[in-house]
Amino acid sequence: MSSPESAHRWIRLIEPACTSCMICARECPSWCISIASHTQPVESLPAGARDRTLNVLDHFAIDWSRCMYCGICVEECPYDALEWAGEPTQAASTSDALVEEMVQPPS
Amino acid sequence: MLCAWLLLDGPHYRGSMRWVDWYGDGSLFVLDVALACCALEFDAASPTPTAPADLDDQAQVAVVVSGTVTDRLAPAVAAIVDGCQQLSGRRPIVISFGACASSGGPYWDSYAVTKGIDQLLAVDAYVPGCPPPPEALSAVLDQITGRVPS
Amino acid sequence: MIEVAPKDWITAVNGLRVDGFEYFDWLGCVDEIGRRECFRIVLVVRNLAEGAEPRMVSCPLPRTDPRIDSVRGVYAGAAWHEREAAELFGVEFMGGERRRLLLNSEFEGTPLRKDEVLAARTGMDWPGAKEPGETEPSPSRRRMVPPGVPDPAVWGDRAAMQPGADPAEVAESAVGGRVRRRRT
Numbered sequence: 001m002s003s004p005e006s007a008h009r010w011i012r013l014i015e016p017a018c019t020s021c022m023i024c025a026r027e028c029p030s031w032c033i034s035i036a037s038h039t040q041p042v043e044s045l046p047a048g049a050r051d052r053t054l055n056v057l058d059h060f061a062i063d064w065s066r067c068m069y070c071g072i073c074v075e076e077c078p079y080d081a082l083e084w085a086g087e088p089t090q091a092a093s094t095s096d097a098l099v100e101e102m103v104q105p106p107s
Numbered sequence: 108m109l110c111a112w113l114l115l116d117g118p119h120y121r122g123s124m125r126w127v128d129w130y131g132d133g134s135l136f137v138l139d140v141a142l143a144c145c146a147l148e149f150d151a152a153s154p155t156p157t158a159p160a161d162l163d164d165q166a167q168v169a170v171v172v173s174g175t176v177t178d179r180l181a182p183a184v185a186a187i188v189d190g191c192q193q194l195s196g197r198r199p200i201v202i203s204f205g206a207c208a209s210s211g212g213p214y215w216d217s218y219a220v221t222k223g224i225d226q227l228l229a230v231d232a233y234v235p236g237c238p239p240p241p242e243a244l245s246a247v248l249d250q251i252t253g254r255v256p257s
Numbered sequence: 258m259i260e261v262a263p264k265d266w267i268t269a270v271n272g273l274r275v276d277g278f279e280y281f282d283w284l285g286c287v288d289e290i291g292r293r294e295c296f297r298i299v300l301v302v303r304n305l306a307e308g309a310e311p312r313m314v315s316c317p318l319p320r321t322d323p324r325i326d327s328v329r330g331v332y333a334g335a336a337w338h339e340r341e342a343a344e345l346f347g348v349e350f351m352g353g354e355r356r357r358l359l360l361n362s363e364f365e366g367t368p369l370r371k372d373e374v375l376a377a378r379t380g381m382d383w384p385g386a387k388e389p390g391e392t393e394p395s396p397s398r399r400r401m402v403p404p405g406v407p408d409p410a411v412w413g414d415r416a417a418m419q420p421g422a423d424p425a426e427v428a429e430s431a432v433g434g435r436v437r438r439r440r441t
Contacts, residue, residue: 026385030213039390055390064235065210091234091247095209095225098235178361216377218368219360
């Protein structure tokens with residue numbers, strides 16, 4: 001749960017919880033969430049199990065120049081992968097710099 | 108010393124502008140183009156307005172666009188910045204305050220909204236938020252005038 | 258709400274003023290496409306002597322030829338409301354002011370008509386068009402369409418292959434309604 005002070009200031013992605021379901025990107029009224037993912041086979045399945053795939057999140061960005069901090073994405077995420085962060089979003093000297101990529105590059 | 112009461116004799120309007128002496132020492136004068144809700148956050152961030160101060164030749168000058176710019180109003184906003192440039196003799200710092208001024212914000216898809224003031228002007232800083240909190244404006248002015256490292 | 262025919266509009270509005278409804282509240286326009294093929298001009302006036310009691314009167318105009326008498330001679334305040342309805346819906350107010358109120362002089366179109374598509378949304382790629390597990394949206398027939406953008410079968414590239422959509426279909430499709438097109 002987020003405290004009142006942190007709400008509507010900045011949104012943070014909890015990457016391990018995201019399943020790339022696309023619901024936040026679809027619900028966003030400003031179209032400011034951009035997501036890309038790919039499927040990958042699940043490894044180490046028990047013997048005799050059917051092949052399974054899972055979604056791997058490659059790219060999750062919010063364009064802060066368009067975000068209106070309505071919180072619909074935070075509310076709609078079925079996996080609670082988005083939360084209000086404490087600090088207000090940082091200003092930038094170009095509008096491109098306001099597009100924040102939230103997926104950590106693979107190490 | 109230049110008189111701060113500015114009569115802009117543009118083709119569409121005539122008005123007088125009020126400068127805010129932001130740090131109280133004549134080093135930075137800020138003009139708010141108060142268009143929508145973000146203007147309330149500007150007012151919350153702004154020091155108490157006093158009688159209009161003289162615009163010192165050494166002072167920095169900043170124009171803050173607070174709110175949604177419609178296509179109809181866009182030329183007037185550009186004219187204000189041009190007018191500030193003529194008045195102060197130098198290009199003012201231009202701050203896009205809030206989502207609407209930065210990209211059209213939640214109204215980016217409107218038939219009547221300019222998708223960001225950078226369609227008309229060079230912008231020095233974009234402050235995201237809908238609206239940004241008042242401290243975001245204070246912080247960006249502190250950074251852009253070199254009072255804190257950015 | 259009292260409904261009045263276009264030919265009786267100015268008489269009815271004059272009558273309201275004479276009856277004591279001297280305060281002009283607002284005049285608006287509603288596009289009733291999908292329910293009734295008309296633009297409905299709605300006028301609300303008030304009787305300040307009777308506790309601001311409102312009276313609402315409306316007039317349906319055919320969408321193909323929306324013309325109505327201007328009431329700015331009865332209520333001067335109606336002039337600006339009529340200018341707004343004229344530029345946003347394409348309604349002609351006979352005897353009214355012709356100048357634009359809110360839109361740029363170069364603006365083309367009547368944006369508040371429900372069959373007028375929001376160009377910015379159709380022009381931009383919707384981030385939600387991708388399916389989970391996709392890097393690029395695939396041109397699937399079952400791809401989701403966002404609100405505000407009509408179904409491609411009704412309006413847009415693919416519509417060129419089929420008989421033209423009528424305005425009601427475009428309007429219904431753009432709000433997310435599923436338009437079932439008969440194969441002719």
